[in-house]
Amino acid sequence: MIDIRKLECGATVIMERSDFVRSAALGIWVGTGSSREWDEVSGVSHFIEHMMFKGTGKRSARQIAEDVDRIGGMCNAFTGKEATCYYIKTLSSNICKGAEIILDMVTGSVFDPEELEKERQVILEEIKMVKDSPDEDVMDTISELVNSGSPIGRTILGTPESLAGLGSEELRSYFRKEYTCDSIVIAAAGNFDPDQITAMFEEGLSGLGRKKEPLLVQDKEYQQKFQVKVKEIEQTHICLACPSVSLGDELYYAFVLMNSIFGGSMSSRLFQNIREEKGLAYSVASMNAFSSRSGFFNIYAGVAHDKVGETIEAIRWEMQKLMKEGVSAEELSMAKEQVKSSYIFGLENINSRMFNLGKNKLLLDRVFQPDDVLRAYDSVTQDDIMEAASRIGDPGMYCGAAVTGQDFDLEEMIKA
Numbered sequence: 480m481i482d483i484r485k486l487e488c489g490a491t492v493i494m495e496r497s498d499f500v501r502s503a504a505l506g507i508w509v510g511t512g513s514s515r516e517w518d519e520v521s522g523v524s525h526f527i528e529h530m531m532f533k534g535t536g537k538r539s540a541r542q543i544a545e546d547v548d549r550i551g552g553m554c555n556a557f558t559g560k561e562a563t564c565y566y567i568k569t570l571s572s573n574i575c576k577g578a579e580i581i582l583d584m585v586t587g588s589v590f591d592p593e594e595l596e597k598e599r600q601v602i603l604e605e606i607k608m609v610k611d612s613p614d615e616d617v618m619d620t621i622s623e624l625v626n627s628g629s630p631i632g633r634t635i636l637g638t639p640e641s642l643a644g645l646g647s648e649e650l651r652s653y654f655r656k657e658y659t660c661d662s663i664v665i666a667a668a669g670n671f672d673p674d675q676i677t678a679m680f681e682e683g684l685s686g687l688g689r690k691k692e693p694l695l696v697q698d699k700e701y702q703q704k705f706q707v708k709v710k711e712i713e714q715t716h717i718c719l720a721c722p723s724v725s726l727g728d729e730l731y732y733a734f735v736l737m738n739s740i741f742g743g744s745m746s747s748r749l750f751q752n753i754r755e756e757k758g759l760a761y762s763v764a765s766m767n768a769f770s771s772r773s774g775f776f777n778i779y780a781g782v783a784h785d786k787v788g789e790t791i792e793a794i795r796w797e798m799q800k801l802m803k804e805g806v807s808a809e810e811l812s813m814a815k816e817q818v819k820s821s822y823i824f825g826l827e828n829i830n831s832r833m834f835n836l837g838k839n840k841l842l843l844d845r846v847f848q849p850d851d852v853l854r855a856y857d858s859v860t861q862d863d864i865m866e867a868a869s870r871i872g873d874p875g876m877y878c879g880a881a882v883t884g885q886d887f888d889l890e891e892m893i894k895a
Contacts, residue, residue, distance in 0.1 A: 481836070481846050482673055486681045489660035489689050493840045494667045494676065495832060503574040503669030504829045505676070506566035507585050508837040510662035514560045514630040514770075515694055522637015523645055523653045525558040526602060530650060531565060532556070533594040535587035540594065543584065552577045560631050561770055562841055568830055571670040578676060582683040585658070590647045599642055606636050613716045613882040614762075614781060620706055620880040621718035622768065625775045628699025659691040660684055666837030669829045698773070705879045705890040715883035716781050717790065719893065721876050723776040723867075726769045727843050730870070732855045733863040734767055734776070739814040740806050740864070741765050741797070742778060746813070748797050753780060759790045771842040776871040784885040791892045795874045802872035805865045815856050822852060 482494045512524050533540045547554045550573040556565040565585055567577040609615045619634060626632025637645075665680050667673075701722050724730050742749035742765025753763045763780040782790045806814075825831040826849060839845050879889045 481848075483840075483846070484673075484677055486660070486677070486684065488681065488684050488687070490663040490665060490680065490684050491840060492665040492667070492677050492680060493836045493846070494671075494673050495836060496671065496673060497669055497829075500670050500829060501571050502568060502829055503571050503667060503671040504566060504568040504833040505574060505578050505581070505665070505667045505671075506564050506833050506837050507581055508664040508666060508841045509563045509585075509658055510561065510664075510691075510841055511563055511657035512559045512561045513633040513635045515657060516630075516633055519641065519644060520649060520653060521633060521641035522602070522635070523641075523650060524563055524657070525635050525637065526598070526642065526645055527650055527654055528556050528558045528563050528565075529598045529602060530590055530595060531584040531588050533598060534589055534591055535583050536589060537583055537587060538580075543580065546580050547577070550576050552580075554581065558635055560633075560635065562838065564834075564837060566830070566833065568669075574667075574669070574671045575675055575679065578679055579683075582679065586683060586686060590650050590654075592647050595647055595650070599645070602636065602642060603639060606639065609636065613710065613712050613714070614779070616708065617716040617718045617880050617882045618777075618779070620708070620882070621720045621777060621878060622775075624704040624706060624878040624880055625701075625720040625722065625777075626773070627702060627704060629773060630696055631770050631773055655688060657691065659688040661689060662691050662841075663687075664837050664841040666833045666840065668832035668836060703876060703878055705893070707881045707883060707886060707889050709883055709886050712882070712884045714781050715784050715787050715881055715885065716779070717787065717889075718777060718779050718880045719791075719794065719874075719877040720768075720775045720777040720880075721871050721873075721878065723767065723774040723871055724769070725774050726771050727845075728774075730863065730867050731769070733859050733867040734774075735818055736811065736814045736856065736859050737801075737806070737864050737867045738765050738767050738776070739818055740810050741801060744814075744817060748801070749778070749794065752797055753790060753793050757789070757793060759783075759786050759793065763790075778877075784883060787881070787883075787887060788892055798872055798874050801868050805861055805868070808861065811859070811861055811864065815859070819853055819856055822856075823849070 484492045552569040554567040565581045569577040623632045753759045760780045760782045765778045879893045
């Protein structure tokens with residue numbers, strides 16, 4: 480049973496209590512991320528997330544870590560394009576203590592200038608780490624290319640240049656503007672007292688601003704773009720992507736199933752063709768990237784430098800086959816069982832249940848009951864898959880990115 484309560488301060492609490500477990504997970508979800516930033520403060524949402532662990536008016540950074548360990552908790556956070564989440568998992572008997580810790584972090588962080596300078600260096604190293612990981616670098620690059628007309632394309636980490644201009648006052652100003660009660664969702668799953676959790680956050684969030692100013696965004700029309708980065712590496716990493724659908728689109732479930740068939744599993748068409756039959760790649764896959772307002776479909780492969788053209792041609796062949804022939808009833812049935820199993824397995828994890836509750840409530844203002852989700856997947860037809868395929872089936876419309884040790888004309892290969 481899902482319990483949703485609106486606090487007087489304007490925040491929302493969504494809870495799912497389970498008597499059969501002895502743990503609980505709780506997250507503070509804030510409706511801010513890189514898509515709400517602008518060039519001069521690019522990376523500020525992620526920077527603030529880091530600084531929440533660096534000390535409050537009550538606790539030093541060390542004390543935060545020790546207090547989490549003292550109750551046997553697991554505490555972390557992440558920043559995305561549209562949301563930032565601070566979460567903790569503990570034994571049921573300690574969840575209120577855990578909630579108090581992350582509540583203190585989110586409402587009481589001091590943004591100490593000395594700690595800020597240390598953390599700036601940490602994030603700069605994080606940026607370098609991504610640049611040194613060609614598979615991560617190419618994923619970030621394709622996201623920026625395919626979303627170049629939308630704030631969703633903005634990098635989460637920021638740039639060295641934008642980070643250099645972020646001091647304590649810039650972080651505080653952005654925090655006051657973005658961390659408002661109307662854009663906060665508290666999600667909890669597991670064994671806990673709902674009334675205690677609600678009371679804690681009613682009082683604890685009262686000092687934050689009540690209402691966020693709307694962000695007026697006008698997306699630009701999709702433009703096909705290409706980028707090849709040449710580095711001293713032994714393999715070429717390729718990503719192709721084009722716009723697809725949003726989280727709330729009626730074709731969402733069809734896109735998930737189509738991806739499973741096309742490149743989302745070991746039995747998928749791409750994996751069997753490019754890796755198993757042709758031996759062109761160790762890693763090859765397709766994936767959906769959904770947001771509340773848009774989405775894109777992405778194809779990735781890591782191949783030898785001299786196999787790029789052959790790999791792109793194999794991808795093109797599979798896309799054209801999908802467009803012409805669709806999928807078989809057996810393929811669709813197998814994909815449904817795979818996707819439904821993955822969904823249910825995830826819900827058997829308390830953290831995953833909390834993530835589902837918080838993300839869907841914050842981004843879509845919806846609650847999805849498991850039976851409804853399973854029925855939605857079961858209702859997808861072969862015609863629905865064809866409709867989804869028609870959105871992404873033209874290889875000539877894709878953006879392309881590559882991180883490689885040998886330069887080549889990616890645009891010419893994709894448009895050939």
